[in-house]
Amino acid sequence: MSDKKKLAVWKFAxxxxxxxxxxxxxxxxxxxxxxxEIAYFPEATKTIIEGPYDVSLVEGSITTxxxxxxxxxxxxxSNLLVSIGACATSGGIxxxxxxxxxxxxxxxxxxxxxxxxxxETSTAIADHVQIxxxxxxxxxxxxxxxxxxxxxxxxxxxxxxxxxxxxxxxxDGNPCxxxxxxxxxxxxxxxxxxxxxxxxxxRGCFGCYGPMENPNTxxxxxxxxxxxxxxxDVLRLFRxxxxxxxxxxxxxxxxxxxx
Amino acid sequence: xxxxEVHKYRxxxxxxxxxxxxxxxxxxxxxxxxxRDGAIMLEKIQSFDQLAAGFHExxxxxxxxxxxxxxxxxxxxxxxxxxxxxYLYPPRRKLWAATKTGNGFNVEEGDQPPAKMAFWGIxxxxxxxxxxxDRIFLRGEFSNKWYEKARQDLFIVAAGxxxxxxxxxxxxxxTGPAPKGGFDLSVVEVIDKKNYFILEIxxxxxQKLVNKIKLQPASPAEIQNADKLLAASEKxxxxxxxPEEAAKILxxxxxxxxxxxxxxxxxxxxxxxxxxxxxxxxxxEDITEITGDHTERWLRWDSCFNGDFxxxxxxxIRPTTKSRYRQWLTHKMSGWYDQFDSSGCVxxxxxxxxxxxxxxxxxxxLAMKS
Ligand code: SF4
Ligand code: SF4
Ligand code: SF4
Numbered sequence: 001m002s003d004k005k006k007l008a009v010w011k012f013a014x015x016x017x018x019x020x021x022x023x024x025x026x027x028x029x030x031x032x033x034x035x036x037e038i039a040y041f042p043e044a045t046k047t048i049i050e051g052p053y054d055v056s057l058v059e060g061s062i063t064t065x066x067x068x069x070x071x072x073x074x075x076x077x078s079n080l081l082v083s084i085g086a087c088a089t090s091g092g093i094x095x096x097x098x099x100x101x102x103x104x105x106x107x108x109x110x111x112x113x114x115x116x117x118x119x120e121t122s123t124a125i126a127d128h129v130q131i132x133x134x135x136x137x138x139x140x141x142x143x144x145x146x147x148x149x150x151x152x153x154x155x156x157x158x159x160x161x162x163x164x165x166x167x168x169x170x171x172d173g174n175p176c177x178x179x180x181x182x183x184x185x186x187x188x189x190x191x192x193x194x195x196x197x198x199x200x201x202x203r204g205c206f207g208c209y210g211p212m213e214n215p216n217t218x219x220x221x222x223x224x225x226x227x228x229x230x231x232x233d234v235l236r237l238f239r240x241x242x243x244x245x246x247x248x249x250x251x252x253x254x255x256x257x258x259x
Numbered sequence: 260x261x262x263x264e265v266h267k268y269r270x271x272x273x274x275x276x277x278x279x280x281x282x283x284x285x286x287x288x289x290x291x292x293x294x295r296d297g298a299i300m301l302e303k304i305q306s307f308d309q310l311a312a313g314f315h316e317x318x319x320x321x322x323x324x325x326x327x328x329x330x331x332x333x334x335x336x337x338x339x340x341x342x343x344x345x346y347l348y349p350p351r352r353k354l355w356a357a358t359k360t361g362n363g364f365n366v367e368e369g370d371q372p373p374a375k376m377a378f379w380g381i382x383x384x385x386x387x388x389x390x391x392x393d394r395i396f397l398r399g400e401f402s403n404k405w406y407e408k409a410r411q412d413l414f415i416v417a418a419g420x421x422x423x424x425x426x427x428x429x430x431x432x433x434t435g436p437a438p439k440g441g442f443d444l445s446v447v448e449v450i451d452k453k454n455y456f457i458l459e460i461x462x463x464x465x466q467k468l469v470n471k472i473k474l475q476p477a478s479p480a481e482i483q484n485a486d487k488l489l490a491a492s493e494k495x496x497x498x499x500x501x502p503e504e505a506a507k508i509l510x511x512x513x514x515x516x517x518x519x520x521x522x523x524x525x526x527x528x529x530x531x532x533x534x535x536x537x538x539x540x541x542x543x544e545d546i547t548e549i550t551g552d553h554t555e556r557w558l559r560w561d562s563c564f565n566g567d568f569x570x571x572x573x574x575x576i577r578p579t580t581k582s583r584y585r586q587w588l589t590h591k592m593s594g595w596y597d598q599f600d601s602s603g604c605v606x607x608x609x610x611x612x613x614x615x616x617x618x619x620x621x622x623x624x625l626a627m628k629s
Contacts, residue, residue, distance in 0.1 A: 170533035175298030188528035
């Protein structure tokens, strides 16, 4: 038996993009496989080694009664549980259902709705079990993922700053698209991690990493609204990959009347 | 001709080009304002033609717009989001790295400071800002060695501001608009049928550089034209306050009700501190390879608006946006006097322009007065 730490990767309601970020590590993936025993990772290997696991990475949100039970089992079986990505940390894009009637969707989408068992809401892993660490992003940034795993293996605190995307934007030398082009940008209220990818390509930030440490969504929303952004657009600004995070959710509700 | 006039020359764009070439041939890396993605950015340039030409700006609180004319002008805008600080104190740099060996580890050197740099078109306020950085970083035994080296062989070509932006207030901070010392060469651009510049030599280094270039002394009328432009520029700046009075008011009003008001608007995004030519806060970060065999220590700009920045054992010292904004403004405009013998603000207006919700520190100061 190896004395390597056992790593498990679990999937809930998600697009698999975050798991792909792990596979996307390529060169580092071999190093990772050297350091840990990949005990459960169906997307990558058929081998299944039984728990308990030293680290569980959890992708996806909880959307079915079955999954709500499954996550309890995983928690019991894991020493460290890290939720990865917007779905796992805030409910993901599928949390848009939280604002509407799910049975309507089910009836519209499925030929035989009676076979579908689903919850009214899509919720974050932390809403169901205690988590040890959350890694944000839609999808997660592979370097941050390696930083989290590497820190766990080497006994240090991961270097994952929770300040705004604006900090990354300025450090990278992008002229601000909000100020220089008048585009609505979620950067000032969004958690860093992407390296200000969208502003770098002349787009406002979409908020993939969810709320930053102390987001003032109300100030940003009222500023863009005062500058002519229609209420429906302000609402949509906060309703995408992290729409169910408490701060983005509350802000979007203020603009709901105008849908 | 009086003595001061002797040192002023009327030079053409072509003459400046000669100066640019002379600097290159003396191994200076020329760095200057170029236009990129709708803003004036400061970048390393290989040829004089790369300098932003014909650009004019229209700035307001939280608003920056550039337009271009066919007037061949070079310095008819003020400052963009960056300052030359980024070359003296870069946003990110590797301090050192360590690699495991059999029974210990090897320490490797980090990034090395640049050798000779020439800053083009630097404004008076920013020369004063560099002097402030000097007081912060050059402290004998405790000097920042990287900064010291980067600063060592710096050539400064200043540009007088004849068209201040709506956000500039260097008349109040007494840091502009005419460059007064601290440069090697300085120009004031006069827009005319054929644009010309009034060149002033500010140092021996500057003199030596232009020795081989044939310069035409400026006529009294030409010098007067440039002086008039600078005087008019002073009048154009409408934001006014007294920095010493501001320093006092801020120190005396930590509990002013207005701090709550500004905190309602402030995003705590840190943009204001990152564009400021004098803000110097940084953090260090360790990046460890997954194998644990190699680790790097990096320095990166940080900000009093970031929660982690005031985190110590047990919690954050400044958990609220109110306490962070107050820290920033009070330190910059008041506490700085005790620490570094001046205000930390040189009136460049960057923090007003680049605040995504257009917060104007001069307005906040005035509000504290009541
Ligand atoms: S472009 Fe967006 S992320 Fe970048 S500084 Fe401006 S507001 Fe912040
Ligand atoms: S505080 Fe604002 S106006 Fe003053 S020097 Fe800094 S960026 Fe310029
Ligand atoms: S004053 Fe403006 S730029 Fe500075 S942290 Fe607040 S919102 Fe951001």
